Amino acid sequence: MERPLTQNIRPGEEPLDLKEYERAGGYQAVRRALRNMTPQMITQAVKDSNLRGRGGAGFPAGLKWSFVPMGDDAPHPKYMIANTDEMEPGTFKDRLLVEGDPHQLIEGVIISSYAIQANVAYIFVRWAYKLAAKRLNQAISEAYENHYLGKNILGSGYSLELYLHVSAGRYMCGEETGMLNALEGRRAIPRAKPPHPTTIGLWGKPTVVNNVETLCSVPHIVNKGVEWFKSLSHTQEGGTKIYGVSGKVKRPGAWELPMGTTIRELLEEHAGGMRDGVQFRGVLPGGASTDFLVEEHLDVPMDFDSVQKAGSRMGTGTMIVLDDQTCPVGMVQNLEYFFARESCGWCTPCRDGLPWTAQMLQAIEEGQGQSRDLERLAAHTKLLGPGHTFCALAPGAMEPLQSALKYFRQDFERHIHEKRCPWR
């Protein structure tokens, strides 16, 4: 099985430096792209490869790029941003890529920037990823020294400045318009869409924000072609995917596997099954802001369309497992507490609704819930749902709650009737 994204990653060791990366075939895609391909050819290849955004929303990457104004009349400069603000609870895949092979991300950024003719790019790294930032800094200077960055890259006439921005915290920075505000030195609140950042983005100029894993896939598409990329997948969506599993399983971890690997294979083969003495009850398939799936969904292939059909979202593809010795009410309370704290406060349903939700869950967990609380919580999942808020934070927060009320309702009711948490 081919694992292009992680082929150079040696866990526990230093990443490849520039020379080693070149010897492993690195930066060949930049040469090929700048010498033999027009920006339109690259965008078309990425479109044809069916590469969907790996940050969670699954938007087709090539389609996003195709919205950027091109040609001599296009606004200047345009910007490319690598979203390395991995803060979705339960998600640890981009850390692996950036710490393990920083040059791969830089190569992806260069080619993607060229495809939209951006002349400035940022890698936006969260504060906590100290090692990733250190390794990126080192790799960026090596890339400048070797003329993969800067003016007139490899004599092609194309120029790109790449800067590292290390953030100062807050989940909202990972939302693409929040990230633009953070880069402009403002509070990371979301912006109204449309206009989308592809036309009015950073400092009002066309801007593409892509996830790390998405960008890391691009050099491989350029090198080996669309058909090869599609053939890596078990399903229609191209490529491999970094999947992860955390919770009470025998071997928590992250693995690069064909897109469309089933939940069962991930849990049983790669994560080694549940720890001895605990039983599987459910799973958040792709981070904190995705709906629970349960036993009946174990054979669902993990790709964007299949997980959506099963009633959830693949999200980041890093799953969190709920077991029978963990209280589902307590788990949802933990999730809602996170979302309430990370709400930026810009719109009322999110700012006020999330703390109410978290408090109601806390009351239930502490044995002070009333039977009406379940209706109130259900009402909140609608009031804070899609269409009522400025960005996707609160609707995302409602996904684990609405599905917990559906699949674990008896556990909520037990808390209320017994006036205590049965797990304590």
Add this chain to the structure above:
Amino acid sequence: MLSEEERREIQAEIPHYEQKRACCIEAMKIVQQHRGWVSDESIQDIAEVLEMTPDELDGVATFYNLIFRRPVGKHVILVCDSVSCWIVGYDHIRDHLTTRLGIHFGETSADGRFTLLPIACLGTCDHAPALMVDEDLYRDLDPEKVDEILAKYQ
């Protein structure tokens, strides 16, 4: 007043952005690196360098949880309280820390050594529970390991 070094470091960051003010988060991080936190006086000084008003800058400062607008201890402990850590024993880690240090979240120990803060998912969920002390990440924690970690920071 900003030191020469702080000024120099801030000036070096300004060209990375289209506008001066965009550098303000970077500038506050620089000052915090040198002084441990960002005082009212520093807010005024940074605002002046970046041609912002102090209230504008403070509005940015107070949004970001890793810009400290109050003094912190010599070392800052950031304990991940998100879901994967919660499932595998965050409660024990938190309780052990609060008992050992005699403080709650948001407080600094009486000897000024540690400030204890919660933090969102540290992105190392396959090695939960996790925490950071200053810039160092610690994983697969249990109470004994926490004691060893605390002993390293004097």
